[in-house]
Amino acid sequence: DTGVSQDPRHKITKRGxxxxxxxxxxxxxxxxxxxxxxxxxxxxxxxxxxxxxxxxKSRLLSDRFSAERPKGSFSTLEIQRTExxxxxxxxxxxxxxxxSLGAFFGQGTxxxxx
Amino acid sequence: AQKITQxxxxxxxxxxxxxxxxxxxxxxxxxxxxxxxxxxxSGEMIFLIYQGSYDQQNATEGRYSLNFQKxxxxxxxxISASQxxxxxxxxxxxxxxxxAQKLVFGQGTxxxxxP
Numbered sequence: 362d363t364g365v366s367q368d369p370r371h372k373i374t375k376r377g378x379x380x381x382x383x384x385x386x387x388x389x390x391x392x393x394x395x396x397x398x399x400x401x402x403x404x405x406x407x408x409x410x411x412x413x414x415x416x417x418k419s420r421l422l423s424d425r426f427s428a429e430r431p432k433g434s435f436s437t438l439e440i441q442r443t444e445x446x447x448x449x450x451x452x453x454x455x456x457x458x459x460x461s462l463g464a465f466f467g468q469g470t471x472x473x474x475x
Numbered sequence: 476a477q478k479i480t481q482x483x484x485x486x487x488x489x490x491x492x493x494x495x496x497x498x499x500x501x502x503x504x505x506x507x508x509x510x511x512x513x514x515x516x517s518g519e520m521i522f523l524i525y526q527g528s529y530d531q532q533n534a535t536e537g538r539y540s541l542n543f544q545k546x547x548x549x550x551x552x553x554i555s556a557s558q559x560x561x562x563x564x565x566x567x568x569x570x571x572x573x574x575a576q577k578l579v580f581g582q583g584t585x586x587x588x589x590p
Contacts, residue, residue, distance in 0.1 A: 392576065403479075403566050403580030404520070417576060450518060463510050463522030464578070471518075 363387060365467035367453050373473045374443055381439045382470045386455030393436050394464055395428055396452040397421065404452055410436060443474045477501065479567050479581035486586045488557050495542070496552040496584050498567030506573040509550040511541065514564040514583070523565075526550055554586075562588045 366385040374380050386393050391412050396404035407426070409417040412433035422428075425443075430436040440447055450471050454464035480499045488494045500509065511523040526534045526541045534541040542551040554561055564585050568578040 394576070394578075396578075401582070403568070403583050404578075406577035406579070409576045411576075419577070452520065454520070463512070463525055465522065466512075466520035468517060468519045 365453055365455050365465050367451075367467035367470050369470055370468065371471050371473075373475060376445060376474055377442055379439065379441045380443060380472065381437055382451055382453075382472075384436045384438070384453030384455075384467060386435070386453070387465055388434075390455035390457055390465070391433070392456045392458070392464070393430055394454040394456075395436070395438050396454065396466075398450040398452055398469070399448075407438075407451075440472075443472075445474045448472055448474045477581075478571070478579045479569055481567055481581035481584050483584045484582075486584055488586065488588055490559060490588050490590050491556055493553060493555045494557050494561075494586065496554070496565050496567075496586065498550045498552065498581060500548050500550060500567075500569050502548075502569065502571050504572045508570040509541070509543070510568040510570070510578065511539070511550075511552045512566045512568060512580075513561075514566060516563070520566070524552065557588050559588050559590060562586060 368383045393410040395407040398404040408428050410430040425441045428438045450469040452469045454466040456464040507528045509526045513521045524536045524539045526543045533543050538555045540553045564583045566580045566583045568580045
């Protein structure tokens with residue numbers, strides 16, 4: 362499978378626990394994005410990497426959220442001290458440099474905080 | 476103000492008919508890109524079509540075409556000869572500004588194709 366891969370697909374955690382999600386982009390894609398999608402809404406931008414550099418972060422990304430892309434390949438998104446409001450689908454996407462190309466999305470990680 | 480507005484929460488269409496999904500956008504930047512994505516129940520966002528703000532012609536990709544009316548700031552998606560597999564959520568999105576990376580999405584339209 363050469364698409365964007367996300368792991369795990371589902372995560373249930375207790376409030377206050379830390380969680381980490383992984384995203385493996387399409388191999389030749391240098392751009393990587395994280396989005397969050399709540400029920401009935403469109404995805405909301407969280408952050409963007411070009412290679413290993415994190416170039417843009419949304420105000421939605423509070424201090425409890427951190428994302429890394431250490432070698433410019435896979436990326437991790439960590440949420441510390443999870444809250445019930447963090448329950449959502451976390452989508453990763455990757456793309457090449459051409460503006461006309463849409464980003465390719467993974468199937469997402471559905472987080473439920475209980 | 477909403478950057479992307481999709482006014483149709485749900486659409487029901489008979490198989491083989493054409494369907495238009497509405498999208499209006501709000502920007503003062505002359506350089507922007509408009510995208511449509513399909514999200515089936517599996518959750519994956521599937522890129523369908525792109526229109527750049529300087530493109531002179533409407534974009535087309537197979538059964539998908541984008542009715543781009545710049546003065547009205549609308550970018551409607553037209554699906555011709557709809558199929559049962561077209562049933563899904565459809566999102567319009569905009570990337571605003573030269574060099575910008577983030578996409579701003581609308582709230583989506585749920586399209587149901589009836590046999």
